[in-house]
Amino acid sequence: MMRDMKQIRFVVVLGIVLGISVLASCSSTAGRVTSNVSAGTPDDPFSFVVLSYQDVLKRYGPTFMVNPYIAASSSIMPVYNDYIVLQLNFNLSEKSKVMLLRAEASDDRGKVYAAYMTREKFSEFAMQQSPEQANNALKQNKIDWYYLPNPILTVDQGRHSYLIVMVGQHPIPDTATIHVALSINDRATSYDVPVPLSTN
Numbered sequence: 001m002m003r004d005m006k007q008i009r010f011v012v013v014l015g016i017v018l019g020i021s022v023l024a025s026c027s028s029t030a031g032r033v034t035s036n037v038s039a040g041t042p043d044d045p046f047s048f049v050v051l052s053y054q055d056v057l058k059r060y061g062p063t064f065m066v067n068p069y070i071a072a073s074s075s076i077m078p079v080y081n082d083y084i085v086l087q088l089n090f091n092l093s094e095k096s097k098v099m100l101l102r103a104e105a106s107d108d109r110g111k112v113y114a115a116y117m118t119r120e121k122f123s124e125f126a127m128q129q130s131p132e133q134a135n136n137a138l139k140q141n142k143i144d145w146y147y148l149p150n151p152i153l154t155v156d157q158g159r160h161s162y163l164i165v166m167v168g169q170h171p172i173p174d175t176a177t178i179h180v181a182l183s184i185n186d187r188a189t190s191y192d193v194p195v196p197l198s199t200n
Contacts, residue, residue, distance in 0.1 A: 032197065033084060039180065039191035045092055046182055046189050050196060051085045051163075060142055068126035068139040069165060084114055084166040084178065084195065088148060091159050092184070100151040101188065102181035105166055105195050113176045114168025119147045122165055172197060 032053040040047025051059075053070070061067030073079040084105060090098070103116035117125060123143050127136050148162040166178070174197040181190035 035196050037196045039193050047089045049087045056085050065130050065135050068143050072129040079170040082170045082172045086164050088162045090155050092157050094157050096184050098155050099183045105176040105178045113172045114166040116164050116166050
């Protein structure tokens with residue numbers, strides 16, 4: 001009897017998880033990055049790309065259950081957070097000390113709508129988005145593999161890329177601006193670009 005109850009409970013939980021996964025792809029596009037936006041060029045020592053929602057899906061997985069870089073959402077659950085995923089690109093002539101000084105989205109009065117999370121904090125946050133341990137292990141691997149290890153680090157000579165995620169409460173207004181400031185061997189570079197969000 002106990003065994004049957006455990007099996008029934010497992011099937012119910014699995015059905016809920018699968019239902020949320022399927023419905024996640026049907027939820028509103030409001031607050032999602034609609035197109036890739038670049039700052040700088042690939043030949044610069046530092047540049048970045050704001051990845052579109054569709055690119056994040058294609059590269060890292062189709063739902064929030066397996067993809068840590070998209071916020072949890074579905075047609076049966078409210079949307080609490082929006083993510084802005086940045087790919088930081090380095091093209092370095094020598095091994096260099098890199099410091100991420102600022103990564104956030106704010107309005108023209110300085111109100112911050114979304115801010116960068118360190119890898120450790122983002123990992124903890126992402127693991128709370130679903131209860132499935134096997135999926136969480138997969139998501140953790142994707143964070144460990146792609147996410148910027150620390151805001152202060154040494155980057156080897158050549159071309160290297162890392163992801164960072166700015167997390168904010170839903171909805172982030174499309175009037176916000178992304179601010180990124182970074183120093184390479186104590187020489188600072190900063191960019192300000194509009195947030196390419198859907199307001200549907």
